[in-house]
Amino acid sequence: xxxxxxxxxxxxxxxxxxxxxxxxxxxxxxxxxxxxxxxxxxxxxxxxxxxxxxxxxxxxxxxxxxxxxxxxxxxxxxxxxxxxxxxxxxxxxxxxxxxxxxxxxxxxxxxxxxxxxxxxxxxxxxxxxxxxxxxxxxxxxxxxxxxxxxxxxxxxxxxxxxxxxxxxxxxxxxxxxxxxxxxxxxxxxxxxxxxxxxxxxxxxxxxxxxxxxxxxxxxxxxxxxxxxxxxxxxxxxxxxxxxxxxxxxxxxxxxxxxxxxxxxxxxxxxxxxxxxxxxxxxxxxxxxxxxxxxxxxxxxxxxxxxxxxxxxxxxxxxxxxxxxxxxxxxxxxxxxxxxxxxxxxxxxxxxxxxxxxxxxxxxxxxxxxxxxxxxxxxxxxxxxxxxxxxxxxxxxxxxxxxxxxxxxxxxxxxxxxxxxxxxxxxxxxxxxxxxxxxxxxxxxxxxxxxxxxxxxxxxxxxxxxxxxxxxxxxxxxxxxxxxxxxxxxxxxxxxxxxxxxxxxxxxxxxxxxxxxxxxxxxxx
Amino acid sequence: xxxxxxxxxxxxxxxxxxxxxxxxxxxxxxxxxxxxxxxxxxxxxxxxxxxxxxxxxxxxxxxxxxxxxxxxxxxxxxxxxxxxxxxxxxxxxxxxxxxxxxxxxxxxxxxxxxxxxxxxxxxxxxxxxxxxxxxxxxxxxxxxxxxxxxxxxxxxxxxxxxxxxxxxxxxxxxxxxxxxxxxxxxxxxxxxxxxxxxxxxxxxxxxxxxxxxxxxxxxxxxxxxxxxxxxxxxxxxxxxxxxxxxxxxxxxxxxxxxxxxxxxxxxxxxxxxxxxxxxxxxxxxxxxxxxxxxxxxxxxxxxxxxxxxxxxxxxxxxxxxxxxxxxxxxxxxxxxxxxxxxxxxxxxxxxxxxxxxxxxxxxxxxxxxxxxxxxxxxxxxxxxxxxxxxxxxxxxxxxxxxxxxxxxxxxxxxxxxxxxxxxxxxxxxxxxxxxxxxxxxxxxxx
Numbered sequence: 001x002x003x004x005x006x007x008x009x010x011x012x013x014x015x016x017x018x019x020x021x022x023x024x025x026x027x028x029x030x031x032x033x034x035x036x037x038x039x040x041x042x043x044x045x046x047x048x049x050x051x052x053x054x055x056x057x058x059x060x061x062x063x064x065x066x067x068x069x070x071x072x073x074x075x076x077x078x079x080x081x082x083x084x085x086x087x088x089x090x091x092x093x094x095x096x097x098x099x100x101x102x103x104x105x106x107x108x109x110x111x112x113x114x115x116x117x118x119x120x121x122x123x124x125x126x127x128x129x130x131x132x133x134x135x136x137x138x139x140x141x142x143x144x145x146x147x148x149x150x151x152x153x154x155x156x157x158x159x160x161x162x163x164x165x166x167x168x169x170x171x172x173x174x175x176x177x178x179x180x181x182x183x184x185x186x187x188x189x190x191x192x193x194x195x196x197x198x199x200x201x202x203x204x205x206x207x208x209x210x211x212x213x214x215x216x217x218x219x220x221x222x223x224x225x226x227x228x229x230x231x232x233x234x235x236x237x238x239x240x241x242x243x244x245x246x247x248x249x250x251x252x253x254x255x256x257x258x259x260x261x262x263x264x265x266x267x268x269x270x271x272x273x274x275x276x277x278x279x280x281x282x283x284x285x286x287x288x289x290x291x292x293x294x295x296x297x298x299x300x301x302x303x304x305x306x307x308x309x310x311x312x313x314x315x316x317x318x319x320x321x322x323x324x325x326x327x328x329x330x331x332x333x334x335x336x337x338x339x340x341x342x343x344x345x346x347x348x349x350x351x352x353x354x355x356x357x358x359x360x361x362x363x364x365x366x367x368x369x370x371x372x373x374x375x376x377x378x379x380x381x382x383x384x385x386x387x388x389x390x391x392x393x394x395x396x397x398x399x400x401x402x403x404x405x406x407x408x409x410x411x412x413x414x415x416x417x418x419x420x421x422x423x424x425x426x427x428x429x430x431x432x433x434x435x436x437x438x439x440x441x442x443x444x445x446x447x448x449x450x451x452x453x454x455x456x457x458x459x460x461x462x463x464x465x466x467x468x469x470x471x472x473x474x475x476x477x478x479x480x481x482x483x484x485x486x487x488x489x490x491x492x493x494x495x496x497x498x499x500x501x502x503x504x505x506x507x508x509x510x511x512x513x514x515x516x517x518x519x520x521x522x523x524x
Numbered sequence: 525x526x527x528x529x530x531x532x533x534x535x536x537x538x539x540x541x542x543x544x545x546x547x548x549x550x551x552x553x554x555x556x557x558x559x560x561x562x563x564x565x566x567x568x569x570x571x572x573x574x575x576x577x578x579x580x581x582x583x584x585x586x587x588x589x590x591x592x593x594x595x596x597x598x599x600x601x602x603x604x605x606x607x608x609x610x611x612x613x614x615x616x617x618x619x620x621x622x623x624x625x626x627x628x629x630x631x632x633x634x635x636x637x638x639x640x641x642x643x644x645x646x647x648x649x650x651x652x653x654x655x656x657x658x659x660x661x662x663x664x665x666x667x668x669x670x671x672x673x674x675x676x677x678x679x680x681x682x683x684x685x686x687x688x689x690x691x692x693x694x695x696x697x698x699x700x701x702x703x704x705x706x707x708x709x710x711x712x713x714x715x716x717x718x719x720x721x722x723x724x725x726x727x728x729x730x731x732x733x734x735x736x737x738x739x740x741x742x743x744x745x746x747x748x749x750x751x752x753x754x755x756x757x758x759x760x761x762x763x764x765x766x767x768x769x770x771x772x773x774x775x776x777x778x779x780x781x782x783x784x785x786x787x788x789x790x791x792x793x794x795x796x797x798x799x800x801x802x803x804x805x806x807x808x809x810x811x812x813x814x815x816x817x818x819x820x821x822x823x824x825x826x827x828x829x830x831x832x833x834x835x836x837x838x839x840x841x842x843x844x845x846x847x848x849x850x851x852x853x854x855x856x857x858x859x860x861x862x863x864x865x866x867x868x869x870x871x872x873x874x875x876x877x878x879x880x881x882x883x884x885x886x887x888x889x890x891x892x893x894x895x896x897x898x899x900x901x902x903x904x905x906x907x908x909x910x911x912x913x914x915x916x917x918x919x920x921x922x923x924x925x926x927x928x929x930x931x932x933x934x935x936x937x938x939x940x941x942x943x944x945x946x947x948x949x950x951x952x953x954x955x956x957x958x959x960x961x962x963x964x965x966x967x968x969x970x
Contacts, residue, residue, distance in 0.1 A: 035639045035865055044871035046606060048952070051881035058880070059740050059902035063771050063873075068646040071868015074608055081612045081636070081862060088632035090620035098622055105527050106620050109572050115610075118583025123596040124795030125931045126587065127923055133585030134794050140582075147566055159658035159796065160851035162838070170700050200838035200848035204669075205700040209843045247553035278551060283558045302613075302855030303633040304623035304815065306658070306797030322696070338938055350696030354599055354661035354689040354784075355795025363579065370578060373569035376525040378560075382547045383530050386538055389550055393542045407542075407550045434629055439622075445839075462529035463538060490823070495628040498823035502627075505820035505832040509809065511652050512642035 029496060032083040036513040039070025045077050087496040088303070089439050095461055095469050099411040099442035099454025100195070100243060102273045102295035104384075109371065110298065110364035119363050124355035128335055134359065135326045135333035141366045142326070145291060145312055148377070150282030153318035155311045155325065157357035161270060162197040164290025164309025165237075167322060167352050169201055171288055171313060172235050172264045174320040174349035185234040185263070191220050193244055193446040198237040198268060207234060214448035218244035218403040218413075222253040229261040239268035240284070241275065241409035243446040244402075245388065245454065255285025264288065264317070272296045273458070274385055274410035277378030287314040293358070297365035308361035323348045324356050383459035384410040387466060391455055394470035398477040402449045410458070416451025422480040426451040428488035429476060431499060435492045436472050525569055587928065589792055593958035595886075597906045597949025598736065598931040599660070599687050599762040600795065601787045604953055609789050609862045613855050623815075623854070627830045628822075633854065634829035637817040640861040647767050647864075648781040649774025650803035654814035655831075656857040657800025657849070660784030661690045664730065664760055665697040666813045666847055667782045667802070671728035671756045672703060673811045673846065679704035680728050681721045684711030685735025687762055688936040694730065710933075710940050712899060712908060714739030719749045726753065728780075732760040733773070736936070737947070738903035740770065747777025756780060764788050764801065765951075766904040768876030780804045789863030790856050799856035809833070813847035875952060879905040883950040886959050890948070893963050895970030899945075906949040908933070912970050915946040925965040 024031045056062065072080060089096070096103035114120060122131050142154040155171070158164035169188075176185045188202040191212040199209045210233075212224050220238060236258050241247045248254070255265045267281055267289040273296045275281075281289050293299045293308040301307075313321055324337045325348075335356070339348045372380060385408075392412040396405045400417035416426050430440030430453075442454040457466060479487055492498065530538075535547070544550060551559055570578075589602040596602070613619065617632060624630030624637075637655045644653035657663035668680045680698065682691050682705060691707055698705045708716050714735055722729060729750055733741035747757045759773035761783035773781040785799040786792075804812055810833070818832035838845040867875060883905040891898045895912030911918055915932035922929040933945035950959075 032635070034635070036642065039865065039868065041869045044868045044874075045608070045866035046871045046875075048871060048874045048878060050874060051878050054881045054884050056880060057884055057887070057900070057902050058770060058904065059742070061740050061742060061771050061902075063767075063769060065775065067768070067772075067869050067872070069643060069864060069867075069869040069872060071871055072865050074606075074866065077608055077862065077866050078612070080865070081618075082615065084632040084635055085612075085615040085617040086632065087629075087635075088617035088621045089626070089629040090617045092616035092620045096620075096622065101622060103620075103622060107527060109575060111614060111619075113576065113579045116580060116583035117588035117590065118586035119579075120791040120793055121588035121590050121602075122586045122794045123589060123594075123600055123602065123792045123928075125598050125600070125935065126596055126928055127919055129920065130587040130923055130928065131794065133582040136585065137579070137582050144566060147564055159662060160849075162848045162851065163658060163662070166848060170696070173700055196839035196842045196845070197848050199843035200841070200845040203843035203845075204848050205697075206702055247551070249553040249555070252555055252558070275551075275554070277564055278560055279554050279558050280560070280564075284555075300619045300855070301622050303618055303621045303630070303858070304854035305656075305851040306799075306853045306856055307851040308797075337935070341938075350699065351689060351692040352662070352696070353659060353693060353796070354687065355659075358796040359794035360791075360797050367575055367579060370567070370570050370575045371527070371572070372525060374563035374566040376528070376569040377566075378563045379525060379528060383528055383535075385550050386530070386535060386542075386547055389542045390538045407544075407552060409550075430626070431628070434626065439629065440626055459528055459530075463534040465529075492628050496631050497628045497826060497828040500627045500822045500828045500830050501820045502830050502832065505818040505830045506835070509816070509832060510819040511638075511809075511816055511832075512645050513638070 030083050032080060034513055035080060036070055039072050041070055043071040043073060045072055045074040094437060094439065095457065095465055096439045097441045097455045097457050098439065099456040100270050101442065102456060102458055103301065104298050104458040105460040106298055106300040107368065107371065110367040113367040114360045114363040119359060132333055135335065137366060138326045138362055139333060141362045144366065144369050145310055148276060149289065149312045150280035151312035152315040153313045153321050155313065155321045156362065157322060157324065157352045158290065158309040158311060159353055159358060160305065160307030161290055161292045161309045162201060163352065164311045165197055165201040165268065166204065168266050168288035168290055168311045169205060170349050171317045171320040172266060173205060175264065175317055176234055178347065184231060187232045188234055189225065189228055189236040191238060193242055193448045194237060194239055195243065195268060195270060202237065218246050220248055220254065222250045222257055225254050226257050229257060233261060233263045235264040235266050237266045237268060239270060241271040245408040245411040245413045247409055251284045259285065270295065271409065274381060276381045277374060278381050282314065287317050293361045293365040297368045299361040299364040306358055306361065308358035319346050320349045322350055322352050380459045387457040387459060387461055388412045390466055391457060391470060395473055398474055411454055411456035413449060414453040415449045418477065419480060423485050424480045424488040426453055428491065431491035432476055432488045435494045438469065438472065593927045593961040595930045595948045595950060595962060596928050598936065598947045599689065599784060600792055601763055601949060601951055602792060602953055603765065603787050603951050605789055605791060606863065606866055608866060609859050612862050613859050618855065618858055624831060627828060631828060634817050636858055636861055638819065638829050640857050641817060643861060643864050644801050645803055648801065648803040649772025650781050651806040652809055653801065653803035654812055655817050656852040657802050657814055658853055659796060659798040659800045660762055660782065661693045663782040663800035663802050664690050665693045667758045667780045668694050668698065668728060668730065670780060670811050670813060671758060674808055675727040675754060675756060677725065677727035679726050680730060681718065681726055682707045683718055683731040684708035684716050685714060685737060685739060685741065686730055686732045686760060687736045690760065710937055710942060712737050712945065714741060718746060722749050722753055722755050724753050726755045728756040728758050730758045730760060732762065734763060734766055734904045734906065738900050738907040740902040740904060743773060743776035743778060758782060763904060765876050765879055768872040769880055770904065785860045789859035797853060797856050799853040799860050811846060813849055815852045878952045882952065882954050883907065886950045889959055889963050893966050896966060905951055906947060909946045909948055911944045911946055914943045918946065918969055921969045922965050927961050927965045929962060
């Protein structure tokens with residue numbers, strides 16, 4: 001039984017001034033040293049028995065120097081990483097309106113499914129007779145992706161979105177070479193609003209990039225494309241819905257013009273979440289499109305990967321799909337792993353990765369799609385678009401819309417005209433949002449808009465959550481207008497770190513921990 | 525639908541606030557004839573239990589590595605992953621966060637990436653490591669491109685001991701970029717004369733150790749000859765645990781080290797996601813692909829971490845970038861670094877010794893089976909057998925006996941005349957019973 005005698009029953013005298021702590025910790029906000037500052041070289045958190053004496057067969061190439069890897073016991077390991085995790089903002093923490101990144105809810109059912117032993121504990125080179133269920137899953141995922149996009153084939157193996165772009169552009173290059181036009185068709189048209197990966201991908205495999213300038217309405221115009229078309233053009237890389245948050249109304253005409261000129265239409269599928277179940281890229285004339293499973297189909301972003309970027313291909317490009325791929329033969333699934341095993345008209349352009357791609361992501365994505373169903377996926381896209389437009393409606397009077405107050409897709413783009421003469425920048429607004437408990441939107445992208453702020457709420461937000469988010473941005477907008485500049489320029493004040501010096505990091509790169517030198521220690 | 529918070533009432537109120545009557549008015553820019561009226565031709569939504577039943581059935585059709593005596597390797601290895609690793613990588617704040625572009629609220633990710641880079645640099649014996657690549661094979665492709673940028677030459681020489689799928693990835697990328705690649709003949713014994721291929725026209729030589737046939741390669745003579753001709757040595761590994769016991773590639777003179785980190789902290793996952801490790805010398809830093817995390821200070825002078833040197837990357841440089849890469853293998857690198865932290869130097873070197881000891885024991889036992897010849901003079905935890913019968917056939921027969929025996933070389937190199945060769949891997953998870961089962965089954969089949 002508790003002896004409550006002498007225990008104050010009131011909250012005490014609540015002071016408003018800050019009292020620095022001796023430790024630097026602030027209650028739940030703990031400072032965590034580097035592993036190298038707390039680990040020991042003779043400590044381990046796993047129990048392993050030293051093997052019995054044996055004669056090594058390493059040819060005398062044994063390591064002779066220590067490696068320099070400190071260890072921690074299991075309890076220390078747990079605490080180190082839990083404390084680190086608490087310095088991160090995730091979707092489960094709050095609204096994560098990062099435009100073009102589709103930070104939607106990550107259902108834990110998908111995590112559980114990915115860990116079923118028949119998926120997580122099977123080897124890519126086991127006999128195919130022992131992995132029929134895994135191949136069935138890949139086949140089924142492919143069927144879902146092809147059905148949602150009305151395309152002919154899918155290459156599952158690309159490891160991420162940019163890797164998928166590379167795969168799609170390689171298929172295009174292979175198709176052009178098969179027609180004997182490899183030497184002449186070497187230009188790829190890329191609108192200014194495109195993701196940086198598009199021009200980087202095209203350049204990587206030897207294409208020349210020709211930009212298509214942005215128009216004032218945020219759209220790519222078919223006449224601008226036509227003007228640049230010729231026998232030297234291999235493809236256009238177009239994002240649709242585009243990075244300004246708008247659906248390209250002339251997409252079908254652009255596709256026709258591209259095809260008439262003998263070129264191919266690569267679609268960047270980063271923004272597929274706006275139109276899943278609402279429109280099929282194959283109907284729009286797309287020849288190749290990567291799908292970011294980690295965006296549209298909610299396999300987690302995991303702090304920057306792993307991603308997964310399957311590419312759907314039109315009939316014209318399907319024969320060039322890389323190995324490996326799954327197909328049905330005599331009632332069971334087989335894996336085609338070599339170019340010369342493809343048979344028929346197939347002419348795979350090669351291989352993107354050692355094995356079959358991101359199986360762990362395939363399971364999560366299929367789990368997502370089975371859960372949603374055709375009806376749920378359509379509803380999800382509609383809700384994603386509805387949520388973005390609701391934010392647009394809630395902020396249009398205070399913030400500035402570069403292309404006018406017209407409907408957007410699943411993300412809404414503001415510029416920084418509304419901050420004119422306030423002394424506050426887009427970056428400052430982002431950092432002030434951090435103090436208010438939100439992850440910032442995508443900043444300064446797309447490049448075609450000054451001080452861009454690209455907001456993508458996704459379908460995972462409730463109306464109440466959106467109302468709070470809108471109210472927060474309205475408060476910030478009023479504060480900026482009313483000259484409350486320091487709230488912005490000094491922000492964040494309340495995050496685990498204040499604003500970090502990125503210039504210093506780049507000028508004098510410190511990319512790993514090094515032991516403090518004895519001289520420096522003595523001087524302290 | 526359980527994942528969608530909006531109710532029909534919410535939707536109506538929101539449409540009214542926006543000033544439209546129907547959600548399809550928001551899709552007005554989609555050509556009318558292309559806007560779908562009905563859901564696509566796929567099944568409707570399912571509850572958790574139904575999804576679990578469908579996927580569990582598929583899962584049950586596969587033979588998992590833990591359920592049988594298991595000796596399959598060739599670039600992916602069955603190791604034990606501590607429960608702590610899998611728990612920690614599922615922490616919401618790690619699992620559901622994005623690339624740490626807002627460092628003030630992503631110090632958790634950034635600090636572990638900094639620790640990861642430090643561990644990888646130490647393990648490979650190099651000065652700098654990046655924040656990970658998609659996997660070892662794509663990392664190898666990127667390493668070749670990096671060597672071309674540094675040397676301003678465009679010809680790579682691939683060792684015949686390089687994993688054939690890695691070689692395929694490099695060749696695909698090189699053919700598309702119109703670069704030259706010389707692939708040496710499959711080198712079962714690890715005795716190829718790669719030195720004779722090195723001259724002033726070559727950008728890089730790519731050598732794997734332990735190689736795909738299991739041989740441990742001495743990289744030093746290759747590095748020495750390469751450096752005389754301004755050629756870079758790209759050292760590749762597919763079994764990260766081997767570095768706990770073998771001299772690091774850096775100490776042998778490698779210029780770029782790239783490898784597969786799956787063995788530490790990551791499940792087999794039928795081939796992915798994995799984690800590519802990538803390290804080099806400081807002087808090549810600005811030509812390195814991939815994300816980098818660096819130390820800095822915040823406005824109050826406190827230590828913190830940020831992504832840095834992004835002027836190499838596609839979102840800044842566009843068509844002039846060093847690579848088109850936009851993602852690393854975040855969560856897999858987290859699994860790697862947590863497992864490495866649990867192991868520490870003491871645990872890693874012991875784990876490596878156990879792997880090697882188990883493989884030596886297995887090789888000795890197999891050598892006494894009639895119709896089996898162990899070809900390797902040196903190996904770490906994997907070696908090549910020459911069987912009296914085609915290996916693919918033998919592997920299938922052994923499946924019937926409940927043993928997954930290894931990878932037939934013919935699966936990696938069909939038509940190379942190596943049909944009777946079998947790659948066999950042995951790790952810490954193999955027991956005396958497993959070894960006995962493999963030997964007994966082989967005796968019956970051969």
